[in-house]
Amino acid sequence: MATEETSNIVVQPADKAKIKKLWMTAGYLGIITAAEFAIAFSLPYTMHDLKVAIFIAMTIVKAFYIVAEFMHLKHEVKVLIWSILIPMIFVVWLLIALVYEGAAIHEVRPQ
């Protein structure tokens, strides 16, 4: 009975180009992570702020690949893309506000 129900299912052939693109995306993510390692242990500790800036930039690139390709958001309708991205403004605000606040706490705290 079950086989009768499912016998008319047609399995489409795999799209090689699409699958290759997915593996390429994974490759980029791997390469960026490896590059982060290289930077963490090759730049001198005196350039800490530069390192942090590079790490944040690379993290955003990785996040872009995951959200755009793996989660397919890049290929969705524009309204959906913006509905997800615009609320992220709150995160940026909170980050700036609280890290600034933390530095202020450090200033006034007795050491």
Add this chain to the structure above:
Amino acid sequence: MSTSTATTVATASKRGLWDGGQSPLKASYGKLMMWFFLLSDAFTFSALLIAYGLVRSAHTAFTADPETFLFSQEYWPIPEKVFEAFPGMHALGIDSAPLVFVGLMTFILIMSSVTMVLAVEAGHRMDKAAVTKWMLWTLLGGLTFLGCQAWEWAHFIHGVPMDGFNAEGNEIIGASLTENQYGPKSFAGFFFFITGFHGTHVFSGVLLNFLIFYNTVTGVYERRGHYEMVEKVGLYWHFVDLVWVFVFTFFYLV
């Protein structure tokens, strides 16, 4: 009668995108709800990581040469000096492997994200065998990650024997919620909370993935005629990977 029908048809064709009768976002209800749930979950994780940023910047930073670093309650630890163990490294005669283990965990999670997206792709083609295969790999990746995290936690809690004392002359080994050998009290608290909250997400992701795997094998989706559930749970699984990318940067690298 015929006139009114003609009017209705005419109005319908002039309807705007948002006037009903069609889906403006070109996505199903379930998928949209998953997206908005993930948005709210992103806020939760952002709040945790930003709170870490606040507390960390409220503490004194260690700015001298990392070679001279000693664990101390006075300043925030350098992550690469805390997370430098790898299972079995002492047997191989290696003293420290900074961030290598956590790098491996990142790699495992990225790989399981690829296998998940391949399962989604196979689902679009109604290829039951391929969905089954890729879901199995995804499950394996998720379970391996959880195992790695269990080891990481165990190591963090048990601690490493120091050559006597930390910078203050205390001899605390390991970590609990009240004190830890690595740095200020809140350092261990944030470690447990952030990686723990993420680990809980991985755990529930593995459960959902298993459910999808089970339903695929028993032919539930084939009878339903589509594999959209794989896509929805896939979104959740990629989100877990996405969060780890941020945890990796802000907890382990910076």
